[in-house]
Amino acid sequence: MQSLKIICPNGHLGFAPLRTASFQLGVAAGPHYIAADSGSDDVGPVPLGADICTSPESWQRHDLEQMLLAARKLGVPMIIGSSGDTGSNSRVDLYVRIIRDLAAKHGLKKFRLGYFYSEVAPEYLRAKIRAGEKVLGLDGRPELAESELDATQRIVAMAGVHPFIALLRQGADVIIGGRSSDAAIFAAPAIHHGFPDDLSYYLGKVLECASFCAEPYGGKETVLGEITQHDVKVTAMHPPQRCTVASVAGHAMYERSNPYQEFVAGGMLDMPHCRYEQFDERTTRITGPRFVPADVTRVKLEGSGKVGERYVGLCGIRDPYTIANVDRVIEWARNQVRERFGSAGYELHYTVYGRDGVMGELEPLRDKPGHELCVLVQGVAPSSEMAEEVAMIGLRQMFYARLPDVKGTAGSVAFPLDEVLRASPAYRWTLNHTVAVSDPMELFRTHLTEAGV
Numbered sequence: 001m002q003s004l005k006i007i008c009p010n011g012h013l014g015f016a017p018l019r020t021a022s023f024q025l026g027v028a029a030g031p032h033y034i035a036a037d038s039g040s041d042d043v044g045p046v047p048l049g050a051d052i053c054t055s056p057e058s059w060q061r062h063d064l065e066q067m068l069l070a071a072r073k074l075g076v077p078m079i080i081g082s083s084g085d086t087g088s089n090s091r092v093d094l095y096v097r098i099i100r101d102l103a104a105k106h107g108l109k110k111f112r113l114g115y116f117y118s119e120v121a122p123e124y125l126r127a128k129i130r131a132g133e134k135v136l137g138l139d140g141r142p143e144l145a146e147s148e149l150d151a152t153q154r155i156v157a158m159a160g161v162h163p164f165i166a167l168l169r170q171g172a173d174v175i176i177g178g179r180s181s182d183a184a185i186f187a188a189p190a191i192h193h194g195f196p197d198d199l200s201y202y203l204g205k206v207l208e209c210a211s212f213c214a215e216p217y218g219g220k221e222t223v224l225g226e227i228t229q230h231d232v233k234v235t236a237m238h239p240p241q242r243c244t245v246a247s248v249a250g251h252a253m254y255e256r257s258n259p260y261q262e263f264v265a266g267g268m269l270d271m272p273h274c275r276y277e278q279f280d281e282r283t284t285r286i287t288g289p290r291f292v293p294a295d296v297t298r299v300k301l302e303g304s305g306k307v308g309e310r311y312v313g314l315c316g317i318r319d320p321y322t323i324a325n326v327d328r329v330i331e332w333a334r335n336q337v338r339e340r341f342g343s344a345g346y347e348l349h350y351t352v353y354g355r356d357g358v359m360g361e362l363e364p365l366r367d368k369p370g371h372e373l374c375v376l377v378q379g380v381a382p383s384s385e386m387a388e389e390v391a392m393i394g395l396r397q398m399f400y401a402r403l404p405d406v407k408g409t410a411g412s413v414a415f416p417l418d419e420v421l422r423a424s425p426a427y428r429w430t431l432n433h434t435v436a437v438s439d440p441m442e443l444f445r446t447h448l449t450e451a452g453v
Contacts, residue, residue: 002229005031006031007034008186009222011219011220015085016219017059019221022238033076035080035189037082037185038084040085050424051090051154064080069102072111077174077175082179088118088119088154089117089118092115092118092177092178099174100113107453116176116447118158118159118177121155129145138434149430152305153305155302156301157435160184160266161184164189164192166446167446168188187203198269200291201269209251214243221237232285233284241282243282245284265300266293267291270292274288301433302431305430308347309383311378311387311423312377315377316373316374321412328401332402334394346386347380348390348394350394352375378391379391388420399412399415
């Protein structure tokens with residue numbers, strides 16, 4: 001092939017529905033593949049630990065239906081990675097079921113449906129640890145210990161291009177992937193068709209978040225990427241948007257601890273020598289990325305462990321004196337919880353919006369709160385009954401906080417609701433590690449079946 005074109009309609013399939021108008025423009029451009037990422041650890045550890053999706057199934061079904069019908073009409077493959085937010089086995093099964101349902105609903109002719117799983121059994125890692133192999137931590141985490149493994153509900157490995165390529169070689173028309181590197185979803189078909197690794201991985205990097213690489217900002221709009229043996233071009237499909245040198249180069253640095261490097265299973269995309277050119281009004285051309293193969297293939301692992309049941313409550317503060325002393329108010333409420341439950345066996349969290357609720361201690365204006373604050377209170381405990389009481393005391397005692405110079409008895413906080421509300425259980429990330437594998441397919445089981453009539 002002289003060139004390969006891929007459209008991406010959504011940077012996180014199902015998180016919010018794709019925009020159909022720009023998607024149809026992308027379809028009309030005649031892509032060779034339609035692909036999208038459906039997952040992210042941006043949503044936190046709850047979906048992985050609880051094995052759920054963060055969005056309604058109807059939203060996910062909407063995007064899958066749009067993509068499937070277009071792909072089958074054009075006769076081109078469709079690829080999804082990190083199914084259902086987390087790429088766990090049950091989310092892969094969910095997407096496979098939806099594809100089967102949609103194929104039956106629309107009477108689609110039989111096609112080959114490939115899928116792979118990404119979950120990792122704790123005993124696999126336990127055996128590695130006991131054999132003296134290091135499961136290395138990322139972002140300052142220590143090596144994985146068995147105690148953290150014991151605290152983990154579910155683990156997924158992040159696939160590179162390998163299971164996607166394996167299924168393409170088997171003739172899959174639709175691929176539903178487990179947890180995957182965002183870039184690998186798009187790099188895999190390019191590599192499969194013989195394009196250079198350097199440009200293929202850059203194609204994946206620029207397409208992964210759909211219209212986030214375009215300006216003005218607008219999510220869930222389709223973009224088209226085209227790769228040749230010499231360059232990558234990316235074009236915005238939504239008429240008001242453009243892929244500019246600034247927007248594309250900026251996106252290449254997006255979500256990176258090092259703005260010039262993107263790590264995947266098997267190597268690293270190195271981007272400091274990329275050259276960006278405005279090819280036409282809505283298209284940017286990229287040359288110069290370099291893929292550096294790794295001496296040892298290490299696969300990223302994500303694991304989530306349950307902390308406890310959770311209740312939440314809200315209060316508002318308008319009184320200037322109380323705002324100036326909000327930390328003392330919170331400490332008063334904490335002490336009331338300690339008197340009831342002691343100092344251990346639960347968690348009590350306060351988030352003060354209007355002061356530092358978003359950035360916490362990094363907030364540069366922390367000493368200049370707004371005229372009105374909202375405080376989110378979270379109580380976490382082993383049982384729902386205890387969590388409810390921790391949250392209730394932690395919230396209501398803010399009303400009764402004893403501050404010097406306060407003469408009134410009306411209280412200085414306001415409750416939008418008199419109750420605390422049950423929330424999803426609290427989870428934490430237990431694994432953000434990498435494990436060495438002798439075969440990049442070692443952790444990923446592929447399957448090929450049929451769908452349609």
